[in-house]
Amino acid sequence: MTPFTQHTGITAPLLRDNIDTDTIIPSREMRSVSRSGLSEGLFAPWRYHDPNARTLNSAFVLNEAGFSGASILLSGANFGCGSSREHAVWAFLESGFRVIIATSFATIFRNNALRNGLLTIELHSDQIEQLVEWVSRDPQAHTLDVDLEACTIRHDPHCDVETFSVDPNARDMLLQGLDEIGLTEQSLDEITAFEKRDQARRPWVYLGID
Amino acid sequence: MIRGFVVTTTLFDKLWQEHEVMTLSERQSLLYVDRIFLHERTGSAALNGLLEHNRGVRRREHAFCTMDHIVDTLPGRSDDTLMPSGRDFIVATRGAAQETGIKLFDLPDPDQGIVHVISPELGIALPGLSIICPDSHTCTLGGLGALAWGVGSTEAEHALATSTLRVTRPRTMRVTFEGALPCNATAKDLILFTIRELSGAGGAGYAIEFAGPAIQALAVEARLTLCNMTTELSAFTGLIAPDQKVFEYCIDRPYAPRGEAWDQAYAHWHGLQSDEGARFDLEHVLDIRTLKPQLSWGTSPQHAIDWDGVVPHVIDAPDDATGVAWQRAQDYMGVSGGSHLSDYSVDAAFIGSCTNSRLSDLRLAAEYLSRTGHRVANSVKALCVPGSGQVKRAAEAEGLDEIFRSAGFEWREPGCSMCFFAGGESFGDGVRVASTTNRNFEGRQGLGVRTHIASPLTVVASACAGHLVADTTA
Helix, strand or coil: CCCCCEEEECEEEECCCCCEHHHHCCHHHCCCCCCCCCHHHCCHHHHEEECCCCEECCCCHHHCHHHCCCCEEEECCCECECCCCCHHHHHHHHCCCCEEEECCECHHHHHHHHCCCCEEEECCHHHHHHHHHHHHHCCCCCCEEEECCCCEEECCCCCCCEECCCCHHHHHHHHHCCCHHHHHHCCHHHHHHHHHHHHHHCHHHCCCCC | CEECCEECCCHHHHHHHHHEEEECCCCEEEEECCEEEEECCCHHHHHHHHHHCCCCCCCHHHEEEECCCCCCCCCCCCCCCCCCCHHHHHHHHHHHHHHHCCEEECCCCCCCECHHHHHHHCCCCCCCCEEEECCHHHHHHHHHCCEEEECCHHHHHHHHHHCEEEEECCEEEEEEEECCCCCCCCHHHHHHHHHHHHCCCCCECEEEEEECHHHHHCCHHHHHHHHHHHHHHCECEEECCCCHHHHHHHCCCCCCCCHHHHHHHHHHHCCCCCCCCCCCCEEEEEECCCCCCEEECCCCCCCEEECCCECCCHHHCCCHHHHHHHHHHHHHHCCCCCCEHHHCECCEEEECCCCCCCHHHHHHHHHHHHHHCCCCCCCCEEEECCCEHHHHHHHHHCCHHHHHHHHCEEECCCCCHHHCCCCCCCCCCCCEEEECCCCCCCCCCCCCCEEEECCHHHHHHHHHHCECCCCCCC
16 A cells, blocks of 8 residues: 655535445446546546546536546545445545545445545544635645645634644554555464454354365 | 353454454454455445455465345346436446356346345355345355445455455444334334434444344344444444354355355354353343334434334434434434324335345245235335345245235346346435335435335335334235
8 A cells, every 4th residue: 555644735615414435436447357447437426427428527526627637525424425435535645635634434444445545634624614614715726735744724824723633543554554454464473363263152153164 | 251260252252253363553454355245336445446456366275255235127128227327336346257257146046136135045154154245235154143234346356366455343232122023013123123222323433243042033034134234333343142043054054065065054053142141342222022024204214213202302302413414314304393294195115125025024025915905005116136046935935925916016037126226226316115125215226206114014014004004914
């Protein structure tokens, strides 16, 4: 996983609550078994007037010239709810996004994001509105600077920086770009010892191999 | 909580503790994963990731895979599906399952079916087991008292490689239902009502235990339906303390313990309940004595109302953001504030999905057809898709397929079918569907499709009436 330490980027507001993963990447856009080839499908239901013909909906924020090249998204409550499809996170990353800032996230989406180096930040809605106000005035110039080491978001130089809190485990993983599986493999002895104790306690759990 | 010298614990905390290999930090632990189930849509990515990193499945006897999401449900099906590139997913999953040596319930397998239908059916899901699947509806299995939750493909890969997951501990919530479930209401109505009351984010960060006399009275399959939609509350999982009904359900299932192992499991399972006086981080009490059948009007499962209620007026929204969301939802659905849902004709009806495709669901709908003698309205396309090969054969043995067919329903092969649109079969733009599925998001069942979620009883009654209805006494 690519480490995440700091990121400065153009920021697009999409202030809706309950944006679900079917909307972020519809099932019909998941066309191959691989984790790539998904960027065209990102927000397909909203980005295109006709998703089949790919005719652009110019009113959708990510199609606006001002927000082109956006790599940070601002959104509402319960972001990423619905299906567990990790393709939603892969589609964001492939489209150049590194940070999603929302008032809250659905757990599976947040976990998927973390495991792929996409930073999710929870802020209060008034903080998000302040950020929206700032970036909307001149999106290409008014970028946000997200620092995971310091847990800050720097924006309008005349204002204070926003600070955010993030789960310490998640922060370590992102900062170091850790491969979680590799990390857990270091505890294989503990896992084997657990199984030995557990097998005595719950023998029916351990199935034989056919 | 410590009362006197007695430590009282919730069911969730007991299950957590039982599976804790080690603590990683204050809120995160390494949990042992007893069973992993995959399907061809997201499981293929997990298996491929594993193989690409030269890793194997640590305990292949604890990992299973089925074909449900993409496979055709048309009779005479093969690996070719109507979904563009669908065949690639099927072939890749089969290859990866063979290479890693895990059990696959492939197309011709008599036990093939929807993952959350077949895992209880085969005894792969059991009370107290920790079970993960790269699928958000894995919480279904909480209906058996299992600790089951949905994950992404990368986490599934982690579980396959290490038999564990690094999990942040959710808080505990109990939802207690007061009163008995009225006779025309089902578990589906109960969960839709709960989502409506608590909101679509009302369970975020929580593991929810459902309790109360109505829960104890629910049949096992109805408990699976209830817990299935806990993910629509954005909860970590939902669960119900297993009881005698569940234990009897598990007896003699192919992967369930037998003999002495059964006796040990049976004794252990009796301890799987929240202690008297156990403290939950949050408690909700919902009075269901007058619960009516529920129908969704909008594009989120929380947009549900009593079947005879009215679609809310946007001006009555509690805040601006909700008002905007309601307006979008009403525009998409082609419904207006103040109208009754019975004002809207339906073009299609769908009975199926991991929520409502079990034998009891099909019996409920078929019983309505037999009792009333009604047929599907001429203008309505109606489908019944059994959740598994076992469900299908059992239904056919009872003659349910004949009841559905002669009433105008298509009778399909098992699978997820049109619960979601993957580019293959769909209902068509603007089509209004009464559906026993779990999600009514924009485009979920196809571009422009308008989905109204309801119980099998409400769906079959609507299909026959030709408009949305829940007067199932007819």
